Amino acid sequence: MNKLKNLSKYAATNIKCYGMVIVAFAVLYPMLQAGLISNKVSGLLIPICAYIVMAISLNLAVGFLGELSLGHAGFMSVGAFSGVITIACLNDGMPAPVKLLIAIIVGGILAGILGLVIGIPVIRLRGDYLAIVTLAFGEIIKNIINCLYIGIDDAGLHFSMKSANDLNLAGGKMILNGPQGAVGIEKISTFLAGVLLVVFALFVVLNLVNSKTGRAVTAIRDNRIAAESVGINITKYKLTAFIVSAVIAGMAGALYAMNFSTIAAKKFDFNTSILILVFVVLGGMGNIPGTIIATTLLYILPEMLRQFSDFRMLIYAVVLIAVMLATNNARLKDLRARVSAKLKTHKGLNAESGGKGDVSNG
Amino acid sequence: MCQMAENKDRMVPLPSKSIVPERDVDKTPILETHHLGIDFGGLTAVDELSIAVGRTEIAGLIGPNGAGKTTVFNLLTNVYAPTRGTIMLDGKSTARKTTDQVNRMGIARTFQNIRLFGKMSVLDNVKVGLHNSINQPLVSSITRLFGYSSSEKKARDEAMELLAFFKMEDMANKEAGSLPYGAQRRLEIARALATHPGIILLDEPAAGMNPSETSELMENIRRIRDNFSIAVMLIEHDMNLVMNICEGICVLDHGRVIAKGSPEEIKSNPKVIEAYLGKKKEANRDE
Ligand SMILES: Nc1ncnc2c1ncn2[C@@H]1O[C@H](COP(=O)(O)OP(=O)(O)O)[C@@H](O)[C@H]1O
Ligand SMILES: [Mg+2]
DSSP states (O other), X not given: OHHHHHHHHHHHHHHHHHHHHHHHHHHHHHHHHTTOSOHHHHHHHHHHHHHHHHHHHHHIIIIISOOOOSOHHHHHHHHHHHHHHHHHHSOTTSOHHHHHHHHHHHHHHHHHHHHHHHHHHHTTSOTHHXXXXXXXXXXXXXXXXXXXXXXXXXXXXXXXXXXXXXXXOSSOEEEEEGGGOBOSOOOOOOHHHHHHHHHHHHHHHHHHHTSHHHHHHHHHHHOHHHHHHTTOOHHHHHHHHHHHHHHHHHHHHHHHHTTSSOBOGGGGSHHHHHHHHHHHHHHOTTOHHHHHHXXXXXXXXXXXXXXXXXXXXXXXXXXXXXXXXXXXOHHHHHHHHHHHHHXXXXXXXXXXXXXXXXXXXX | OHHHHXXXXXXXXXXXXXXXXXXXXXXXXXXXXXEEEEEETTEEEEEEEOOEEOTTOEEEEXXXXXXXXXXXXXXXXXXXXXXXXXEEETTEEOTTOOHHHHHHHTXXXXXXXXXXXTTSBHHXXXXXXXXXGOOOOHXXXXXXXXXXHHHHHHHHHXXXXXXXXXXXXXXXXXXXXXXXXXXXXXXXXXXXXXTOOSEEEEESTTTXXXXXXXXXXXXHHHHHHHHHOOEEEEEOSOHHHHHHHOSEEEEEETTEEEEEEOHHHHHHOHHHIIIIIHXXXXXXHHX
């Protein structure tokens, strides 16, 4: 009985998450194939997938680990540009999906390594300090990539931090052109790949949360002192969650970059980090289904408001404030709690008596 | 016999009146402190604390409010680093270890102000306690393969067994923070026991309990010692409980040990009666 109830809670989240993704895919993919979706809308699909993956990744760090990371776009950036460099180096004859897969994996690994390097000093900091340091880190990444010049020719990769001329390319092509960012990217990201990456991120995060590692991470968030007292190595588990989060963000970055022919480092700035944080906060800390919905709606909203041109961001901000106030309204919360409690007691009555029966038998 | 006397001399030399019971005297104490002390700025919270706790002893640490009892627990679990002195756990020094390492060396505790993982289920709270005995690497956490199911099942079975020990099986799936007070205290003990300690430290386990809950707690503390064959050290203000179940008692006042011995000796010690009971009245007036 207990096992069943326990399973069903975990299963409910899983069904909600995977269900939403599968339904969305099942509806949109045939329409896309049949050309029923306008270019404007279809252009949003891959970025939405990438941002959903980013939000899932950030929810692991903020919602489950309880650490406010304000530099998450930095990991996305590293994944994006390492992915771009990777496909430029790969053989032209290679099929696009394979190239994309390799680029996403490389982007994830590099972002993960960076997560480790940054995580070691940062993870010991608490609360506000960690937030500020991650913020600074995101800006540093942006500025470094802004002055990177990378090109490729028959002799291999050429690096410079000064100018494109310093690369001394013999023919070949530019990959990264300083502030202009990556140029001439092969646009190999597809909606299918985006959906698969969302499913992968869901698989990793949902499984992780319901495991030994996830329990340790949640325990640290809930009560650090108690977690230490039962023998949990705080640094090790915080670092693990932080790195997993960074890897997923890097993968999202690679997917995102390969949806455009050019992309600049300033795309992944503080504003982007905050945007993702807004998705997470609105979707709910530790609430993955909510995060998926919030990301989708909030990403589409500004696009739908384009007709208001100058007032677009103003309306967006007002809607955001209204939604935040509504979801945090004490009375509304109370109402929701009462409704769900009613539903629960209705369903739970049988289970309860079953549980008591077990005790008297045992 | 001679050997025994020698051992007794060697193993339990610290307090002039040892609080180690007879059945443990020929073994190394599970816990020893030597001249332990800590200062907070100018305040000496604990000083010259030298005690030894036997392997299956129920020991009491008493004293008026602010005497330094909780600080002693924080020292023993390396939450605070001592200013002076050493701590030996199972014959090994715990100097420069972290709190989680010390737990793995065999010391578990509960807290004066309950510290549960309030948003997690009761079962998961105990599973967190089992953390270091669950063999589940990160890959199997993520993939749910490579022994994930068997490790989770083993954890679940042991956690349920521990909950059953405290008659809490039927609460397994409740949110820990929603339990009544007494059940939260029991859960905290169950979680501490899940770490397979050699000694468990209980900080005011009877605080806020009614008489029937307190007598159930007394029974549970005895059962913990008997079933798990471990030492229990407890801080408690309920003198009835302390005098009933503790084999050795150490009395602290202003961070210093003012008496040590069996319940009978403590009860009749004039210093204790004067310092402790006098203070207690004061403290009660404060509250
Ligand atoms: N972290 C700390 N910093 C400063 N003083 C402390 C700290 N912890 C405890 N103390 C002081 O040490 C003394 C003993 O406190 P405590 O061990 O909590 O007493 P008890 O548990 O016996 O009631 C008190 O005077 C308290 O203010
Ligand atoms: Mg205390």
